Amino acid sequence: MALSLPAIMRTTAARLSALYFLLFALCAVLLVFYMTSLSARMLTGQTQETINDEVLGLARAYQRGGLPVLVRVVEQRSRQPGANLYLIADANGQILTGNVQSLEPGVLETDGWTTEPFSYRRFGEGELERQRNQASDPNGTPPGETEVQVEGEKGHNAIALVLRLPNQMIMLVGRDLGEPERFRAVIRRALMLALGMMGLGGLLIWFFVGRAALKRIDSVSEASRRIMGGDLTGRLPVTGAGDEFDRLSENLNTMLARIATLNEGLKQVSDNIAHDLKTPLTRLRNRAEATLSGKPKTTDYRQALEGTIAESDQLIKTFNAILMISRLEAGYSSESTSKVDLAAAVRDVVELYEPVAEEAGVALETSVDGDFTVNGNRELIGQALSNIVDNAIKYSTDATEKPAVRVALQRVGHDIRLSVADNGHGIPDDADRARATERFVRLEKSRSQPGSGLGLSLAKAIMTFHNGRLELLPANPGLSVIMSFPAREDH
Numbered sequence: 371m372a373l374s375l376p377a378i379m380r381t382t383a384a385r386l387s388a389l390y391f392l393l394f395a396l397c398a399v400l401l402v403f404y405m406t407s408l409s410a411r412m413l414t415g416q417t418q419e420t421i422n423d424e425v426l427g428l429a430r431a432y433q434r435g436g437l438p439v440l441v442r443v444v445e446q447r448s449r450q451p452g453a454n455l456y457l458i459a460d461a462n463g464q465i466l467t468g469n470v471q472s473l474e475p476g477v478l479e480t481d482g483w484t485t486e487p488f489s490y491r492r493f494g495e496g497e498l499e500r501q502r503n504q505a506s507d508p509n510g511t512p513p514g515e516t517e518v519q520v521e522g523e524k525g526h527n528a529i530a531l532v533l534r535l536p537n538q539m540i541m542l543v544g545r546d547l548g549e550p551e552r553f554r555a556v557i558r559r560a561l562m563l564a565l566g567m568m569g570l571g572g573l574l575i576w577f578f579v580g581r582a583a584l585k586r587i588d589s590v591s592e593a594s595r596r597i598m599g600g601d602l603t604g605r606l607p608v609t610g611a612g613d614e615f616d617r618l619s620e621n622l623n624t625m626l627a628r629i630a631t632l633n634e635g636l637k638q639v640s641d642n643i644a645h646d647l648k649t650p651l652t653r654l655r656n657r658a659e660a661t662l663s664g665k666p667k668t669t670d671y672r673q674a675l676e677g678t679i680a681e682s683d684q685l686i687k688t689f690n691a692i693l694m695i696s697r698l699e700a701g702y703s704s705e706s707t708s709k710v711d712l713a714a715a716v717r718d719v720v721e722l723y724e725p726v727a728e729e730a731g732v733a734l735e736t737s738v739d740g741d742f743t744v745n746g747n748r749e750l751i752g753q754a755l756s757n758i759v760d761n762a763i764k765y766s767t768d769a770t771e772k773p774a775v776r777v778a779l780q781r782v783g784h785d786i787r788l789s790v791a792d793n794g795h796g797i798p799d800d801a802d803r804a805r806a807t808e809r810f811v812r813l814e815k816s817r818s819q820p821g822s823g824l825g826l827s828l829a830k831a832i833m834t835f836h837n838g839r840l841e842l843l844p845a846n847p848g849l850s851v852i853m854s855f856p857a858r859e860d861h
Contacts, residue, residue, distance in 0.1 A: 766792035
């Protein structure tokens with residue numbers, strides 16, 4: 371989707387890129403000025419050090435032979451290639467010897483280092499300029515005009531040390547600044563070129579990378595609009611690059627999958643309530659209608675009301691179980707968690723169901739290999755274990771051998787396993803074992819037993835709340851229901 375420049379500049383990526391570019395440009399400009407000034411100061415310092423060495427050598431020559439030796443040394447050094455500036459003038463500033471033809475006015479009036487660079491002309495540069503001008507002007511130029519032009523031109527720049535000799539004569543030793551200025555210009559051009567290349571590279575990177583990022587954001591926005599339109603099967607695109615966009619999309623896709631699961635669970639609850647609770651409500655209505663249609667006695671009314679209350683209590687328990695399952699599956703529950711001693715919880719549940727098992731003729735056995743502690747809710751774990759033990763007692767009564775239920779607690783690998791196994795007919799079919807933990811599911815062999823089909827479903831939700839697993843495995847014979855808790859206590 372094409373975007374105009376104002377629309378692009380309203381994006382966060384473009385604003386951040388522009389801000390970074392401005393900060394980078396400012397830092398680069400400051401770096402250019404700092405490097406050029408630093409290089410100029412370094413070269414100026416080296417120049418001053420060189421001039422000081424020259425002055426010391428000339429001072430020794432003057433001490434050795436006076437003015438004649440000094441003049442001879444100055445003339446000798448001024449003729450060397452790449453020589454410094456040498457000048458000896460009288461007290462009035464008239465140049466007597468050296469390689470300097472003219473100076474900027476006022477240079478010889480003060481002693482010591484010149485405060486500012488000054489302009490000068492080397493000896494013989496004026497004549498060379500005249501020859502060049504005459505060669506470039508075949509018609510000839512009046513000598514007066516050429517002279518004015520040459521003297522009006524500004525010469526080279528230099529710094530110098532001006533010394534006044536004991537006989538009031540003036541000696542100047544200096545160095546041309548052409549090399550430091552050229553060096554500074556080279557550094558400035560190099561840094562400016564580097565700045566331009568880096569700025570261009572930054573713009574190109576922003577253009578290509580920024581456009582790719584904007585395209586990914588647009589694709590995420592398009593997918594979000596489809597999802598907001600009601601298509602919960604849609605997912606945000608994941609490119610596989612593993613960057614921040616992919617991690618965000620994966621987390622949001624996980625959230626969407628969780629929302630879809632919760633919506634599906636809500637739909638199942640609604641369907642289950644509509645279908646499975648219709649029968650007990652119909653029984654309540656038929657009982658009340660049958661009681662009112664005849665001429666029963668007071669005892670008949672009382673029996674009808676007692677039956678209605680019992681049926682209502684069962685309905686309330688069913689609704690409470692449904693609400694508990696929904697809250698636990700949604701990850702929200704007002705139940706507090708703490709350290710739970712699983713061995714103590716097993717002993718309490720087994721002690722509670724021993725009379726029930728004895729009355730049903732079922733041997734209830736216990737095997738606890740040590741003390742195990744998990745972080746969870748004792749009441750919820752006890753309720754899940756009670757539902758499983760109650761089912762095991764009910765469905766072991768049809769065993770071919772002596773009915774028996776065995777509750778075992780042990781550590782297996784990284785898990786703490788609490789298993790309840792019976793020796794009844796069990797659930798041979800794998801698909802039936804998977805369906806047995808769904809709400810209101812009652813298999814064909816269990817329809818003759820009392821219950822609502824929510825026991826295993828509630829146990830599964832409780833294990834999900836504790837970051838554990840509920841597994842149904844064949845016990846050969848019978849069924850083994852395993853509650854697996856993570857062994858670490860910070861789960």
